[in-house]
Amino acid sequence: MGNLVEIEVKDRIGHIRLNRPYKLNALSRELVEEVIQSLNSLSRDEEIMVIILSGEGKAFCAGGDIAAMKNLNDAYEVAKWIDFVSDLSKKMIDIDKYVIAAVHGYAAGAGFSIALAADFIVADENAKFALSFSNIGLIPDLGLIKLLSERISPQIAKEWISSGKVISAEEAYSNGIINRVSKGSVVEEAVRFAEFIVQGPSVSNKYVKYLVNHVGELHKETAFMQENMIQAMLLQTYDHKEGVDAFFEKRTPQFAGK
Template sequence: MGNLVEMEELVKIEVQGEIGHIIMNRPKKLNALSKELVEQVIQSLDQLSQNDAVKAIILSGNGNAFCAGGDIESMNSLSDANEIVKWIDIASGLSKMLMNAEKYVIAAVHGYAAGAGFSIALAADFIVADEQAKFALSFTNIGLIPDLGLIKSLTERVSPSIAKEWISSGKVLTSKEAHAHGIINRISTGSVVEEAVRFAEFIVKGPSISNKYVKYLVNHVGELHQETAFAQENMIQAMLLQTQDHKEGIAAFLEKREARFTGK
């Protein structure tokens, strides 16, 4: 798949056409989130976010799982409260980066997305999952609560009572269950990354500047009073009406052809 650049073997980055790939590469550890892995995924997201040629980003895992959660050995090595707080802040930064990146991010999940692995999948904009994938809320099994933003992300998708039941029972969701509850967008019967690439087609063909603001508005709509939401929409729409992409969209409509958006 194109030219791969390894970052100390923990993360692989690839740009294939207008899609950027970030592959977590700790297969022997089922891509459990160590400090180094988290930092390198964040750096990779930043790198692809600044690449104007990239319109969508796919996050996946090498080996038998997407991500088995936090690295237990790394967590056990933390010696005091200050180190623990620093680690949680670093790990949470990955979810924040996924949510705040201006470009759409698709989590391509196979095997397990367990614990913090489920958290980062939910922090992506879309989830495409293998039909055999499992989403495990395994925090309660080790006496913890969900972190990396999972409680808010999950409760935005299912009712509070369902979220509490799943979290406190250590629920393991199949792809079919997750899809039925609106947690994932697509189920793949073949290569989950290839399915994610197919899913990304509407993003790649679409107006990237418009997608950027759709992501921002949808992610923050719950924080806004209705009048503030109207005001934000109106201001952004006024700006978009002046873009080349809008003019191209109108021209394509009138000429009965497919629009060729440039993100300007």
């Protein structure tokens, strides 16, 4: 079976590929552990500006591994399992670096959850996002309800979830769920999309991700204060000074991440 995750670093982009194609990259314990370890490793590498998460084979991720879940004997074991798998969504949201989900085939159930946990989604034109939970009498997990409801209206979120909706790439794009639709290689499109991140200032991008992810939790005055304090710090960075110099010298800034 080989490694369940393949890692590659190229042109300041860290690639994580789910490599369980014979199971449509369904989330087993071992696969989740390896992805979390990979995210930790790549997020610590200062040369990497962005991470692209993709899947090998016919699908991005077909959701949770049903065979593995059948072996859970009671509510306590089930709760432990769901908490464990949810750590993957939390890790994607919490790391400093931007994460792009490059989706082809199906992102179903928990696979849709982890796509939504990414900062950006680039999807193949034939990709499908499946909310199949209601078909088996369940609700979404791994943060899907919150992450989806932050992107679309509550009325549409409830309709999609309760009807077991399968969403096309076109519909997902028109509803603001994904950033790009690819007609060719979705990973290559994700690399092209990542250009503004690779060439941009990593320090300020780190704080943009943090502030946007948490702004809904903040009182207005707290949000203003956080922005102002971070801005005061960023005004002292090399990258800010480089950006100003490049503006006046009419050249492209060369940010250094400091």
